[in-house]
Amino acid sequence: MKKIEVTCPTCKKKFAYYSSEFRPFCSEKCRLIDLGQWLSESYAVPVHKLTEDEQQTLEQLIDEKNSDEESIDEDDRH
Numbered sequence: 001m002k003k004i005e006v007t008c009p010t011c012k013k014k015f016a017y018y019s020s021e022f023r024p025f026c027s028e029k030c031r032l033i034d035l036g037q038w039l040s041e042s043y044a045v046p047v048h049k050l051t052e053d054e055q056q057t058l059e060q061l062i063d064e065k066n067s068d069e070e071s072i073d074e075d076d077r078h
């Protein structure tokens with residue numbers, strides 16, 4: 001089977017595409033960093049009317065991000 005190597009968009013490290021369950025990122029951390037950048041960019045944009053659905057989706061994303069970040073902090077302490 002052919003190995004496909006790609007570059008992680010966050011840390012620019014090369015990794016085998018199919019070895020990461022967080023592709024196109026090399027790790028969950030890189031995926032979250034990218035998500036965080038995306039979220040802060042969207043906050044910088046003046047918010048016009050959000051529909052109820054959009055508001056719920058945004059709140060879910062923020063909740064997921066916050067809970068994921070807690071587990072990353074624990075990993076870093078080891």
Ligand SMILES: [Zn+2]
Nearest residue numbers: 008011026030
């Ligand atoms: Zn990475």
